[in-house]
Each structure stands twice: as C-alpha cells, then as structure tokens.
Amino acid sequence: MPETNPPAASPAVSPIDGRTRVVVILAYPAHHVRTPAFFNARAAALGRNAVLVPWQVSPAQLPGALAGLRAVENLAGVIVTVPHKQEVARLCDELEGVAADLGVCNVARRTPDGRFVGRVFDGVGFVAGLRAQGIDPAGKRTLLLGAGGAATAVAAALLDAGVAQLAIVNRSRGKADALAAQLKAKRPAAAVASAAGPAGDWDLIVNGTSLGLKPDDPLPLDPALLRPETIVAEVIMQPAQTPLLLAARARGCRIHLGEHMVTAQIDLLADYLLGTPPAGAGSPA
Ligand SMILES: NC(=O)c1ccc[n+]([C@@H]2O[C@H](COP(=O)([O-])OP(=O)(O)OC[C@H]3O[C@@H](n4cnc5c(N)ncnc54)[C@H](OP(=O)(O)O)[C@@H]3O)[C@@H](O)[C@H]2O)c1
Structure with a gap:
C-alpha cells in the first residue's frame, strides 16, 4: 500500500524566506482540510520553496478574498475545496481542460499580471x-x-x-x-x-x-x-x-x-502552481 501519511522523515514545510511562493487553500469551514500537510511535506521533499496555508472564507466573502489575492505577487495560486469549487471557477479569468467543460475547478494559478487560470485535478x-x-x-x-x-x-x-x-x-x-x-x-x-x-x-x-x-x-x-x-x-x-x-x-x-x-494529485497540483521543476531538481521522498 502506498504511503498515505506525510513522510515522517521530511520537514513539514520548507524554511520560509522572502522568496517563498504562497499557496492558499480556500475552504469553509477549514478545520477539516488535510491537503496542507500532504502538500507541504511533498514540497519540502522536492526542494520547492513554497507553503500552503488554509484560509477559512465564507461564500459571501469569497469574491472579495479572491480579488485581494490577485494583488499578492508571491502568490502561486489557490487550491479550492468545499464549498467553493464552482464559484471559483466562475470567478477565474480562464479555465483549462475539464474545468472549462464543467465549470468547476480545484486549483487556480495566479499569472504575473494577477489573472487566475483554473483547472480541476480531483x-x-x-x-x-x-x-x-x-x-x-x-x-x-x-x-x-x-x-x-x-x-x-x-x-x-x-x-x-x-x-x-x-x-x-x-x-x-x-x-x-x-x-x-x-x-x-x-x-x-x-x-x-x-x-x-x-x-x-x-x-x-x-x-x-x-x-x-x-x-x-x-x-x-x-x-x-x-x-x-x-x-x-x-x-x-x-x-x-x-x-x-x-x-x-x-x-x-x-x-x-x-x-x-x-495523495494521487499532490504532484499535479505542485507542478501546475509552481511550474515543472528543472530535470534533476529535488527528488521524490
Ligand atoms: N479527497 C479529496 O481529494 C477531495 C477533493 C475534493 C473534495 N473532497 C470532499 O468532497 C466533499 C464534497 O465537496 P464539494 O466541493 O463537491 O462540495 P459541494 O460542491 O458543496 O457539493 C456538496 C455535495 O454534497 C451534497 N450534500 C450536501 N449536504 C447534503 C445533505 N444534507 N444531504 C444530501 N446531500 C448533501 C450536495 O447536494 P446538493 O446539490 O443537493 O446540495 C452536493 O452534491 C467534501 O467533503 C470535500 O471535503 C475531497
């Protein structure tokens, strides 16, 4: 059976410095989210300077929160969970793949000019x-x-x-x-x-x-x-x-x-948000 817990030997998160790319998971409520533990352990294991943090945002406040995130230049993007997947898809500037067909997204990367481009890997x-x-x-x-x-x-x-x-x-x-x-x-x-x-x-x-x-x-x-x-x-x-x-x-x-x-989509999310790492950079845990 594959490992389903964050690897114990890896740090839970990469050291945070002024170059750290931030990813926010939008959820309401947020107490149940487990993706940060998996994502941060995997990012640390792969040597990616990134951190995923939970944001508890109500549906009523979602448009305002997303509008504010457009201005954050070190934001790699957002991961989206219950109950926001359809609304974030609606608020994205562009949707790719199945997300465009179905109007649902669980990840949106922020482009340098503050646009959100969404996909669904669920x-x-x-x-x-x-x-x-x-x-x-x-x-x-x-x-x-x-x-x-x-x-x-x-x-x-x-x-x-x-x-x-x-x-x-x-x-x-x-x-x-x-x-x-x-x-x-x-x-x-x-x-x-x-x-x-x-x-x-x-x-x-x-x-x-x-x-x-x-x-x-x-x-x-x-x-x-x-x-x-x-x-x-x-x-x-x-x-x-x-x-x-x-x-x-x-x-x-x-x-x-x-x-x-x-666990099966963490690497897909990391590559989409942070870009595919150069060959040989980092190694899987
Ligand atoms: N494992 C993973 O990687 C992963 C990824 C994404 C999501 N999830 C989990 O998937 C779940 C759903 O997320 P979502 O984003 O799809 O949420 P969502 O868009 O809000 O959809 C919720 C679904 O649950 C139904 N539902 C809610 N309350 C109900 C009730 N009292 N009785 C009957 N049906 C009810 C809704 O039916 P109506 O249409 O009638 O409201 C709808 O079909 C969450 O628990 C989330 O944590 C897990």
Missing part, C-alpha cells in the same frame, strides 16, 4: 488513487452520490476511465440531471444518467457528497443496499473512515479512502 486524482490501490474502474457499473464540485470532476474522470455505466444520485435531482446532460454532451456514447435513488446492482459506489464530514450527518445511502462484492469509495478525507465506510466494511465490502484522491 477527477484524475480520484481515478489515479483507485488505480494505485489496484482498483480499475474500467467496466464497472458505478453509482455516484452527489453532483457538487468534487462529484462533477469524479464523474467526468470515471467516464474517461471507461466505467460501464454511471448513475448519478443527488439530493437536488435537478443538479444530477444537469450534470448527466453536461457529461453526455461531451461524451455522446457514454452510459451516464441521473437516477432517483441509489438502489441497483453496483460494482463501485462513490460517495461524492459532503455527508460524513460532520459527526451528526446522516449516511448518504442505506447500507442495506450494499452487497459484499461492491467496492465503496469516499471523497471525504476527514474522518478517514467515514460512517459510510465503516458500515460498508461491516457488510463485507472493500472500501477505498478519500485521502487516496488527494
């Missing part, structure tokens, strides 16, 4: 995390719970990875309908549709909602629907074992942790 990170754990989504009948920022990126990447079928279930059904239609528009042959509920014969179930983040959250689906053959995957990283994963394990299912999604 989906490719989720699929890379599955593969790193020996789970190939190709050919799997898949149920995705949620249609927010993370779920949107995961849906696109699962289709691109060749799932046999993708059903999207969301509390607000209209958002699931819109997401399925948006995905289908770019991939006419894909077997993707929204569904009224989670019942079905699934090889892979992905919780892409934020249910499980708070201790009093209800489960995102009734565990009685789970068969032992079904793999149950999370996007939530904190707690590592959500009530859904515990319930799935109790029913004999293989489970897949949310943290694999972030």
